[in-house]
Amino acid sequence: MVLTLAPLAGYTDKAFRKIASFYGAQETVTEMVSAEGLARNSAKTEALLERFSEDENLTLQLFGPDGDTFYRALKAFNWRSFSKIDINAGCPVPKVVKTGAGSALMKNPKTAAEIIHVLKEETGLKVSIKFRLGWDEEHLNYLDFAEEAVKSGADELTLHARTRAQGYSGTARKEHFKKLRNLFPKDESTSPLLYASGDVFAAEDALSYFNDYGMDGVMFARGAIGNPFIFRETRELLEKGSYEEATIEEKVSTALEHLALAISYYGENTASREMRKVVMAYVKGVKNASKVKALISTASTYKEYENALKLLIQ
Numbered sequence: 001m002v003l004t005l006a007p008l009a010g011y012t013d014k015a016f017r018k019i020a021s022f023y024g025a026q027e028t029v030t031e032m033v034s035a036e037g038l039a040r041n042s043a044k045t046e047a048l049l050e051r052f053s054e055d056e057n058l059t060l061q062l063f064g065p066d067g068d069t070f071y072r073a074l075k076a077f078n079w080r081s082f083s084k085i086d087i088n089a090g091c092p093v094p095k096v097v098k099t100g101a102g103s104a105l106m107k108n109p110k111t112a113a114e115i116i117h118v119l120k121e122e123t124g125l126k127v128s129i130k131f132r133l134g135w136d137e138e139h140l141n142y143l144d145f146a147e148e149a150v151k152s153g154a155d156e157l158t159l160h161a162r163t164r165a166q167g168y169s170g171t172a173r174k175e176h177f178k179k180l181r182n183l184f185p186k187d188e189s190t191s192p193l194l195y196a197s198g199d200v201f202a203a204e205d206a207l208s209y210f211n212d213y214g215m216d217g218v219m220f221a222r223g224a225i226g227n228p229f230i231f232r233e234t235r236e237l238l239e240k241g242s243y244e245e246a247t248i249e250e251k252v253s254t255a256l257e258h259l260a261l262a263i264s265y266y267g268e269n270t271a272s273r274e275m276r277k278v279v280m281a282y283v284k285g286v287k288n289a290s291k292v293k294a295l296i297s298t299a300s301t302y303k304e305y306e307n308a309l310k311l312l313i314q
């Protein structure tokens with residue numbers, strides 16, 4: 001049962017990954033990285049590959065439109081220290097999809113297969129692919145897509161049980177995980193590892209993917225933003241049948257640690273601006289926090305965050 005921090009563009013940088021690992025994420029994934037950007041040696045793209053030395057079990061997620069782009073990317077950077085390469089076949093953002101990348105790959109399973117071949121042949125690393133149910137309601141082709149991916153050499157599959165057209169709205173349609181599991185029975189040695197993604201907002205949601213849907217791994221996405229404690233809670237639930245929730249003191253100290261890590265490499269100005277949405281997520285659901293939230297929404301130094309958050313524990 002693998003607990004993984006999902007790829008989240010704009011969130012799963014090295015600071016968040018370090019904190020998630022501390023709380024029990026067994027694997028983490030970079031945010032999606034442009035294969036074309038790497039092929040062109042874009043400094044901005046390469047910055048997304050940065051990691052702390054203890055960032056082990058790190059999967060690199062790449063997006064791109066075809067095998068040639070991935071091939072050129074692999075020639076341009078050092079992929080050897082990643083434990084796995086994941087192909088993004090789920091991103092619904094128009095800017096990405098119109099290039100043929102992200103969920104547009106679901107319209108072209110042969111292209112996805114070609115990308116898998118390139119990655120397997122050139123790297124020898126484990127290769128996984130993260131995809132959706134299909135492009136839209138009329139094209140729910142995830143089972144055929146999965147079959148083709150595995151035939152082409154994919155070692156692991158992650159299904160996000162929404163269509164491209166759904167974006168992130170509505171609920172994840174969990175019944176489809178059973179169909180995916182039936183296609184690749186758990187006890188068969190040729191079956192890929194199957195990961196579930198969609199609506200993991202509490203430890204119970206993750207546990208249900210293991211117990212009720214037979215998944216091998218779970219990706220924690222929106223439910224882990226400002227809540228890395230969800231990894232510890234899930235592990236405790238698995239092992240003891242119950243868990244302790246994080247205290248307000250722990251939320252405050254972890255939010256400040258997360259901020260300090262971000263400041264250590266983005267600098268105080270940029271990190272303070274970028275981290276507002278993240279620190280806000282740490283205090284989500286905390287009672288009587290409206291004044292603190294107002295202060296966070298304009299905080300521009302570490303001290304301002306600290307002064308705001310400390311109001312919660314006085």
Ligand SMILES: Cc1cc2nc3c(=O)[nH]c(=O)nc-3n(C[C@H](O)[C@H](O)[C@H](O)COP(=O)(O)O)c2cc1C
Pocket residue numbers: 006007008009010031032061088090091130160168172197198199200201219220221222223
């Ligand atoms: C802000 C945001 C950024 C995301 N970035 C990526 C990404 O870079 N790569 C990817 O495969 N999925 C990305 N996703 C999708 C998530 O990994 C996950 O599959 C999705 O949010 C469903 O899980 P959830 O309902 O538990 O949040 C992103 C989702 C969100 C909300």
